[in-house]
Amino acid sequence: MISLRRVSTTFASGAKEPIVAVDDVSLEIPDGSIQGIIGFSGAGKSTLLRNINLLERPTAGQVWVGDTELTGLNAEGLRRARHQIGMIFQGFNLVNNLTVLQNVELSLKFAGVKDKTQRRRRAAEALEIVDITDKTKNYPAQLSGGQKQRVAIARALATKPQVLLCDEPTSALDPFTTATVLQYLADINTEFGITVVIVTHEMEVIKALADNVAVMEQGRVVEKFAAAELCREGFAPTTSIGRYLVSDGISVRRAGAEASQGGFDPTAEGVQHYDRHVDPVRRDSAAPRENKIFAAVEGGLR
Amino acid sequence: MSFDIILDRLPEINQAMLETFAMIGVAIPLAVLLGTPLGIWLWSHAPGGLKPTPKSHAVVSALVNMVRSFPFLILLIAIIPFTRLIVGTSVGTAAVIVPLTINAIPYFARLVEQNITQLGTGAVEASRAMGATRGQIIRNVLLVDAKPAIIGSITITTVSFISYSAMSGLVGGGGIGDLAIRYGYYRYETETMIVACVLMVILVTVVQYSGTRAARWTDKRVSA
Ligand SMILES: Nc1ncnc2c1ncn2[C@@H]1O[C@H](COP(=O)(O)OP(=O)(O)O)[C@@H](O)[C@H]1O
Ligand SMILES: [Mg+2]
Numbered sequence: 382m383i384s385l386r387r388v389s390t391t392f393a394s395g396a397k398e399p400i401v402a403v404d405d406v407s408l409e410i411p412d413g414s415i416q417g418i419i420g421f422s423g424a425g426k427s428t429l430l431r432n433i434n435l436l437e438r439p440t441a442g443q444v445w446v447g448d449t450e451l452t453g454l455n456a457e458g459l460r461r462a463r464h465q466i467g468m469i470f471q472g473f474n475l476v477n478n479l480t481v482l483q484n485v486e487l488s489l490k491f492a493g494v495k496d497k498t499q500r501r502r503r504a505a506e507a508l509e510i511v512d513i514t515d516k517t518k519n520y521p522a523q524l525s526g527g528q529k530q531r532v533a534i535a536r537a538l539a540t541k542p543q544v545l546l547c548d549e550p551t552s553a554l555d556p557f558t559t560a561t562v563l564q565y566l567a568d569i570n571t572e573f574g575i576t577v578v579i580v581t582h583e584m585e586v587i588k589a590l591a592d593n594v595a596v597m598e599q600g601r602v603v604e605k606f607a608a609a610e611l612c613r614e615g616f617a618p619t620t621s622i623g624r625y626l627v628s629d630g631i632s633v634r635r636a637g638a639e640a641s642q643g644g645f646d647p648t649a650e651g652v653q654h655y656d657r658h659v660d661p662v663r664r665d666s667a668a669p670r671e672n673k674i675f676a677a678v679e680g681g682l683r
Numbered sequence: 684m685s686f687d688i689i690l691d692r693l694p695e696i697n698q699a700m701l702e703t704f705a706m707i708g709v710a711i712p713l714a715v716l717l718g719t720p721l722g723i724w725l726w727s728h729a730p731g732g733l734k735p736t737p738k739s740h741a742v743v744s745a746l747v748n749m750v751r752s753f754p755f756l757i758l759l760i761a762i763i764p765f766t767r768l769i770v771g772t773s774v775g776t777a778a779v780i781v782p783l784t785i786n787a788i789p790y791f792a793r794l795v796e797q798n799i800t801q802l803g804t805g806a807v808e809a810s811r812a813m814g815a816t817r818g819q820i821i822r823n824v825l826l827v828d829a830k831p832a833i834i835g836s837i838t839i840t841t842v843s844f845i846s847y848s849a850m851s852g853l854v855g856g857g858g859i860g861d862l863a864i865r866y867g868y869y870r871y872e873t874e875t876m877i878v879a880c881v882l883m884v885i886l887v888t889v890v891q892y893s894g895t896r897a898a899r900w901t902d903k904r905v906s907a
Contacts, residue, residue, distance in 0.1 A: 490820055491810065492814065536809075
């Protein structure tokens, strides 16, 4: 169980009012589940996600992962805890001058695996999970976006973490590649029981993948529901932002400062909709690698 | 143009080249050795860095700026007592190496700081998330990704200091630039000056060419 207890994160911003990026959020994420966090840009999603591994230390509240209170650890303890919490990013964040294999080795090196042979073997194993076996000697610049994100997933998985944090992992990818990456995340969740926390601004991503959803606005979690509700006829979230996100479209641009002022009006000028359809991923992993989406994309990549 | 003059001057030209190599060959490696950690320190202790210590950062940064702002000629004179302490003399090639190095360290450090800043924070973030120590991040991520840019900085520093070293004549440091000044400016031996200048151009070109090649060789950001 990941447990955020009354977590707040405030950023000082010079002479101006401090920015409250995360405002008194409490959230419990059951082990082995996929938790979606959705909201518009600036809602505080990334900060909340970064609160979980203390990449951003909360200014108030407690963060628990399993039996450990991360907010109570010293630097050394925190580093050790982080070996159990993988993280992937929108921009992949690979080391450009290292090969794919070396990039994955990095997490093992940081986790204290001293033996190079062992590191290489485990890195290759992790890359196999995301089906990157023939590009291990390539550099990130030689990969497609989807492949880069898969390498990043392998890097996060190599230390066999219990939790995988994903900050907009598919926002830089086209819908097709998005589906593949989400499929890997779903497979990893079912095969290894890893708890996945995924931040996104797209309800399609949530629909495709999540068990539970938390909707964020202005630093607060304004509502939570089970993702299965999204498929139920007549389901309507209680907040206007929730209703909007659930509706047919996805906002890609919003009018002026309105975005963070609350009282969001989806019909306002400047709000654009576009249809980005992401196929649902299979959550039963009897034969995950035979998945349709998967096979198609693999065929296309090679 | 008389070739006899040049032939007569060959021993001096030879000697001057050796002096230039000595000055650059000692000052630049020392600047790289000491300037790199200083540059990394400046980056990681700056506000928003890996380990922000705003007060000591401000002090070190001011010191770096101070040394950087001294015109080389003034520095050369100003630190004569220090130079004498280090190499036992205030004249000659060895005596020029000291101010050259003192000037090159902060110069190079600023370049390295810049090189690291330009990497962006992505890979560092990912490393922090992986539970890396600061040392691990510096060794395995920053220096790895900044390597091509740092090689570029070594090239720039070398070229700049070949030029600075021409001012060594003030304390009898010699070198090819000084030769050009002494024979060309004071003795109107245009031939010698031209040869010295051509040698400087060749030297700078070779340094720049190899530096660019080495930087490109180590840079894996563009698909080959
Ligand atoms: N390091 C930071 N320093 C100052 N302000 C920040 C920082 N990180 C985020 N913020 C601010 O906090 C708010 C929430 O940001 P973020 O968590 O990135 O939102 P989201 O991921 O939902 O787009 C924004 O107003 C943002 O400008
Ligand atoms: Mg974000």
